[in-house]
Amino acid sequence: MGLLDFFRSPRQTSAAVARERLQILVSHERSERNKPSYLPMLQEDILAVIRKYVAVDPDAVTVTMEKQHNREILELNVVLPERTVKRRRSYART
C-alpha cells in the first residue's frame, strides 16, 4: 500500500456492493409481488374522493402495503398542493 492510499477513503469490496444492491432489489421485488391485486383500484378510488374536495395531481396519492412480522401496514400518502397565498415574511430582527 502506497502512502497516498492511506488518505483515500477505503474502497468497498465488490462483494459488499453486491450485497447492498441485492438487499435493495430483493426487498423491492418482494414488496411488489406481495401487493394485493386491489391496490391500484383502491388508489384510484381514493384519488377520486380526494379530488372531489381538493384539486390534487393524479400522482399525488400513493398507496403502499408493507408487511412487518405478522401485521400488514397499509400506508396512504397524499400530497396536498401548496397554498397559492403567499406567506408574509417577517422582517423582525433581534
Place this chain on the structure above:
Amino acid sequence: MARIIVVTSGKGGVGKTTTGAAFAMGLALRGNRTAVIDFDVGLRNLDLVMGCERRVVYDFVNVINGEAKLNQALIRDKRCQDLYVLPASQTRDKEALTKEGVGRILDELAESFDYIVCDSPAGIERGATMAMYYADDAVVVTNPEVSSVRDSDRMLGILASKSRRAEQDAEPIKEYLLLTRYSPQRVKVGEMLSVDDVQEILSLHLLGVIPESMAVLNASNRGVPVILDEESDAGQAYADVVARYLGEDLPHRFLEEQKKGLLSRLFRG
C-alpha cells in the same frame, strides 16, 4: 406416502442437475426407494450426469401419453438398487407436460417410492412450474452471485403462489437454500458474497454449502453422481446435505479455505 422434492433455481448452470443426481443418490444410498425425474423436456441431461444415457428407451412424456408403462421407462441405477431415473423426452416440446399428466405419474410413483426428486429446468416456463407444482420440499440451488440470488428469490415467490400447496391453502412448501460453487478464498478477500450474505438476503434455511470443486466436472465427465466420490470435498458436502435433509444436525463444512499440507501439495497438485 412419498415425499416430493423439487430441485430448482430459476437461473441455469448453477448446479441443479448435479444436485438432483447427487441428492437422489444420497437418499437411495441410505436405503430409501428414490426416483429422480428430469423435467427438462427437449434438453434432457440428467441421464448423462447419472451415466445411464445409453439405457434410455422410453421417457417421461411417453408415460404421460400412455405410450409406455412407468416401469418400462424407469431406469434402475447400476450402482444403487434403490435408485431409479425417469428421463425427459428429447424430442417433444415442454407443452407435453400437463398438470394432470404429471400428477398422475407422481401419484403412481408415490405408491412404491419413499422420495421423488424432481430436477427442474432453468427458467420459469412449463417444465419448471410443473417440476415444482406438486412439491412438498424445495431445494433452491443458488450461486453466490447477483443474478443467481435474484432468480432464486423470484422462484421463492413462485413456490409460494403457484404450487399445489399454495393453491389449496395447505401447509407451504418447505424451502431450503443450497449454496453451490462456493469459494471461501474469494469470500475472504471480498470478491464473493458470503454464505451469511446470501442467507440474509433470501432468509432461507441453509441446507448446505457445496464448495467450487474439480470433483464436480470429473464426476459428470464419467456419469457418476459426485456424492459417490467420497474422497472429494463436493462429494462429502453433498453427503452432509442429504444427512441434514433427513434430520441430522451436522455442522457446515468447507466454509473456510482448506489449508493444503506439504504432502498433499506434492502428491495431488
